[in-house]
Amino acid sequence: MSSCAKADASSSPALEKAALLGREFSLAWLRAAGVSDPEVAVLFDQVILIPAAQHASARFADPSLPRKIVRTIPWSRARDHHLVLAEAAKQQRLAAEVVAEHFEAAHRFDLARAQWMKAGETSCHAGDYKKALRLISRALAIWPWDEAADDRARVLREMARCATNARLTDEARKAWEELADHARDTGKHDLRADALHQLAILSADPVRAGELLAEASKLATRELGPEEAFRHGLAHVDLLVNRVRVAAAKLAFVAVEEAALKSKNPALQSEMLGWKALIAAMAGEAGDATRFVEEGMQIAITHQLPEQVAFAYKRRANIADYAGQYSLEKHSHNVAIRYCRESQTGEEIVCMGCLSYACFRTGDWKEALDTAREVLGQPDLHPGLRAIAGGVRGMIAAFRGEKASAFRHLDEAIRLQRAEGMVGMEFLTLWALAYWHDCQGEGAKACAIYDEIRTLWRESDDLHDSIPGLLFAGAHYADHGRAVQLADCIDIIGEILRKNDLPEARATLLALGAEQARLEGDHEACDKALREAAALQIKAGLPLEQLWIESRHPRAEDHKGVIALATKLGTKPLLARLKGEDCGDSASGLTPRQCEVLSFLATGLTSKEIGDRMGLSTRTVEMHVSRIFERLNCRTRPEAVALAQARGWIKLP
Known part of the structure; x- marks a missing residue:
């Protein structure tokens, strides 16, 4: 049948x-x-x-x-x-999704929606966010815009949460965009402010994110209570601070300060003063910054607010950083970590990320690496913290000459820093990345990154984080005869010094002046300026910058003390320069055979004479010379010899 x-x-x-x-x-x-x-x-x-x-x-x-x-x-x-x-x-x-399928097929959309939502919530609680998102999307697909609008808004929030947890940014953005439109149409100002805030977080464009946060702040200030106005205003200020737009941050902060004072909430007022201190420190106003943070600390202590005490110590650390007091910065971060742990806020991981950077600057690299690894080992780590800790690991690896590890960490760090709008850390990562390329003999790439540091400075209000990068950039430009770019570095440091008189900035100005004197043939002035610059870096407590300046000094016999420091830090490329060793290492990017050819070039021998001494054909010698020109980014033999001598790779007889 x-x-x-x-x-x-x-x-x-x-x-x-x-x-x-x-x-x-x-x-x-x-x-x-x-x-x-x-x-x-x-x-x-x-x-x-x-x-x-x-x-x-x-x-x-x-x-x-x-x-x-x-x-x-x-x-x-x-x-x-x-x-x-x-x-x-x-x-x-x-299963609820089975029930939902049949209710939807029966055109009982109200009942189907309820079951799709039930199924979505079950998946969400189980941690299966992608499935939850798919099920919630089924509910929204059969939900008329004007029917049970408040319930729909609740569902959209849940959808956005699931999409965020599933790292589906486009889906989360769609949900918040609909919520923002719904809030505008229904006059729900709190919901619209929240939606704009979330859209800013999801935006890949820092400028657009700033516009959204500014709109949310204005709306909250106009329509909501002081605590909500404070929260939304502070989000906008935070973004501007991260992007080192200090002037704009000062303007945006006015609404934050007014909201905190209007709230009469001691916790908000203490936090507000901490932010006010940070902005002042970034503007080079160290005295005002210290006064503000101490006022905030006193409020926190008086009202027994451990979270705010920890926050005040974090701000003390930030002020110390911008004042070039790195040992004090380390101490303040450690105290903040202790308070965070006592108050059980979970914020200590933020302080630890900043501590790893402070340890990098002071030369406590073992502590820096241990702290950075602990931060990176945290589950669900915020991208900003990953950018800081990964950047620290990459910077140390770069200055130690660890090629693969350095590039891996620096490449990820720079990508995260740009996505998060972290311009201060971007300056530092670019510095290490340019040095890494220089060590690989990739002068053109290094030069492009040093150019980027100068451009980034002009797009920001930075008075601190660009300084070490400009120190190394100026030396690179001098080595390649780029007097105009070197002069620009000097002008930038001069501008920074006029607003923020830091020992490290004065040292950098002296070091760049020395590079300029060397280009002009004034070796006595160069020698004097380098000695003074190195002494200032010692005073500032910056061993890496000290080593760099010492490595530029022409008399290697003066380097015994710093050789021990370079050995302790493990900075192999700088150590090789300080010892005046053969240039066949990562510091030069030249092979030992190319270095040998370069040494003979310095004596004025012809290619044939060099070939006779090395047992090579004239053609092979010419090939080595061509490679040397390519590595050093020069065109003539005298220029190659001068560059190699300036970098300490060879000594003239």
């Missing part, structure tokens, strides 16, 4: 319901949908259904039959069947 004949001989409603359940289904579900045992028996007797592998289940003997039957069921009867099947599924406690 054919399948169609069997279908005709069976009970039509029973077969239709079975077909709507699919190829395989629970018999209990079919019975709960009103199909009697005799009707089920007929379907088995006629071998339309056969037992399935799963207990108390059935399946169609012909897998193609359900689809054929479904196509023949009138629409209205199919709708009625689906409604019955949905109710039966609920009775059998089947």
Whole structure:
């Protein structure tokens, strides 16, 4: 008997319901949908259904039959069947998405939405955010815009949360955009401010993020209470501070300060003063910064607010950083970590990220690496913290000459810093990345990055973080005879010094002046300026910058003390320069054979004479000379010799 004949001989409603359940289904579900045992028996007797592998289940003997039957069921009867099947599924406690499918097919969209949401919440609680997002999207797809708008907004929030957890940025953005429109149309100012805030967080464009946060801040200041105005205003200020837009941050901070004072909330007022101190420090106003942070500290202590005490210590550390007091910065971060742990806020990981950077600057590289590794080992680490800790690991690796490790960490760090708008850390990472390229003999790439540091400075209000990068950039420009670019570095440092008189800035200005004197042939002035610059870097407590300046000094016999320091830090490229060793290492990017050729070039020998001494053909020597020119980015033999001598790779007889 054919399948169609069997279908005709069976009970039509029973077969239709079975077909709507699919190829395989629970018999209990079919019975709960009103199909009697005799009707089920007929379907088995006629071998339309056969037992399935799963207990108390059935399946169609012909897998193609359900689809054929479904196509023949009138629409209205199919709708009625689906409604019955949905109710039966609920009775059998089947999965909510199964119930939702049948309610939706029965055009009971209100009931279907509820089940899709229930299914989505279940998946969300189980941590399956992608599945949750798909299920919630099904609910929204059958939800009219103007029906139960508040409930829809709640669902959109849940959708945005799931999308964020699943790292599906586009889906999260769509949800918040709809929420922002809904809030605007319904006059829900708190929801719109939150939506704008979240859209800013999701934006890959820092400028657009700033515009969204500014709009949220203005809305909150105009329409919401002081605490909400404080929160949204501070988010905008935070973004501007990260981007080192100090002048704009000062303007935006006015609303934050007003909201904190209006709130009469000691915690907000203490936090506000901490932020005010940070902005002042970034503007080179160290005295005001110290006064503000101490006022905030006093409020926190008076009102017994451990979170705010920890925050005040963090700000003390930031002020010390911008004042060039790195040992004090380390101490303040350590105290802040202790307070964070006592208050159990979980914020100590933020302080630890900043501590790793402070340890890098002071030359405590073991502590820096240990702290950075601990930060990077945290689950669900914020990208900003990963950018700081990974950047520290990359910087240390770069200055130690660890090629692969340095590039891996620096490349990830710079990508995260740009995504998060962390311009201060970007200056420092670019500094290390340019040095890394220089060590690989990739002068053109290094030069492009040093150019980028100068450009980035002009786009910001930086008075601190660009200084070490400009120190190394000026030396690079001098080595390659780029007097105009060197002069620009000197002008930038001069501008920084006029607003923020730091020992490290004065040292950098002296060192760059020395490079300029060397280009002009005034070796006595160069020697004097380098000595003074090195002494200032020692006073500032910056061993890496001290080593760099010492490595530029032409008399290697003066370097015994710093050689011990370079050995302790493990800065192999700088150590090689300080020792005046053969240039065949990562510091030069030249092979030992090329260095040998370069040494003979310095004596004025021709290619043939060099070949005779080295046992090479003239053509092979010329090949080595060509490679040397390429590595040093020069065109003539005298220029190559001068560059190599300036870098300490060779000594003239």
